Amino acid sequence: MKEIEASYQKFLAGLSHSFEFHNIDYIGVCLDADSQEPCRFKIYWSDHCRPPFEHKSVSWLKETGLAEYIETVEHAGRARKYQSDIRIRNRTDGNMEQLFSFLSGNESAFHENETLIRSLSRMPITELSGYLYASLYFIGFLYEGAHDSEMLKFHWINRFCKNPDILTSDIWYDDSYYLEYLSSLSGTPYRLLAEQTGFLLKNCSCHLWMTGLDIMKSGWKKYKLYTKRPSDICQAMYTLFSQTPQYHPLAEKIQELEQWMKIHPELEPEGSAFCLDTDNKYSVNLYYGIRESYFQNKRTS
Numbered sequence: 001m002k003e004i005e006a007s008y009q010k011f012l013a014g015l016s017h018s019f020e021f022h023n024i025d026y027i028g029v030c031l032d033a034d035s036q037e038p039c040r041f042k043i044y045w046s047d048h049c050r051p052p053f054e055h056k057s058v059s060w061l062k063e064t065g066l067a068e069y070i071e072t073v074e075h076a077g078r079a080r081k082y083q084s085d086i087r088i089r090n091r092t093d094g095n096m097e098q099l100f101s102f103l104s105g106n107e108s109a110f111h112e113n114e115t116l117i118r119s120l121s122r123m124p125i126t127e128l129s130g131y132l133y134a135s136l137y138f139i140g141f142l143y144e145g146a147h148d149s150e151m152l153k154f155h156w157i158n159r160f161c162k163n164p165d166i167l168t169s170d171i172w173y174d175d176s177y178y179l180e181y182l183s184s185l186s187g188t189p190y191r192l193l194a195e196q197t198g199f200l201l202k203n204c205s206c207h208l209w210m211t212g213l214d215i216m217k218s219g220w221k222k223y224k225l226y227t228k229r230p231s232d233i234c235q236a237m238y239t240l241f242s243q244t245p246q247y248h249p250l251a252e253k254i255q256e257l258e259q260w261m262k263i264h265p266e267l268e269p270e271g272s273a274f275c276l277d278t279d280n281k282y283s284v285n286l287y288y289g290i291r292e293s294y295f296q297n298k299r300t301s
Helices: 002-013 056-063 093-106 108-112 114-121 175-183 190-203 233-242 245-261 292-300
Strands: 024-032 040-045 067-075 082-088 136-143 151-157 160-163 166-172 207-216 221-228 267-277 282-290
Touching: 002 040, 002 245, 024 245, 056 067, 056 082, 056 093, 056 136, 082 151, 093 108, 093 114, 108 114, 108 151, 108 207, 114 136, 114 151, 114 207, 175 190, 175 207, 190 207, 190 221, 190 233, 190 267, 207 267, 233 245, 233 267, 245 282, 282 292
Parallel strands: none
Antiparallel strands: 024 040, 024 282, 040 067, 067 082, 082 136, 136 151, 151 207, 160 166, 207 221, 221 267, 267 282
């Protein structure tokens, strides 16, 4: 726990924006199965907190009216690299084909993986016609300069809705449908991630959140499957990881993280993700929101 706290305080000391609830969407914690580090941190800044310059693809999304919200993600130990995650609106077939065409012509990582990206984007989320690819909800870019992307990041929403642009009301879940859809995608590790996520769904009173995919120009990929607001997640993950020898280091790390959480009442569990990349490296991401009441109490104390 002391190592985690030292790492966290070092991370906070180097942040580019002030640590206030209105600046922060999520705090991310990554646990790597094969790393000696206890964990890695990242922060998802709210829409008004931006990098010092804008990536060309972000500019294009804004100019075409497809960008609804922009998160800037800051990673521990990733100096001079920026990540912008854009929530896409108006995800009609025409607009998504326009987006795919732009990405194909400007991002080699997309062009080389378009078949898989389209297959994931066709996960249905609405009964409305003309929204074949509407599950693709967020697209992200990791970059050092304004004209080149080191990595593309895709997130697909996993719930059904009446209106694809309103995902907080008139929604319903069919977790088993999405788990089966992902498990059927050959040549990917989504089947394994779906099995593990199914364990959380049964033991943590939660639903699916999103499916994720990171792609680098080199061909490296990371596959991710997210759950939303799981309860007692540390205990469930400890049980899961204790059953598999190769994941035993994660069982120990999740116990340490559970103890560390007790000294941070400002952090509120929001979600988790199981991840596996093409180097066969396995990791777990946990996401925490910031309790506004913590800052209110701090100001009045």
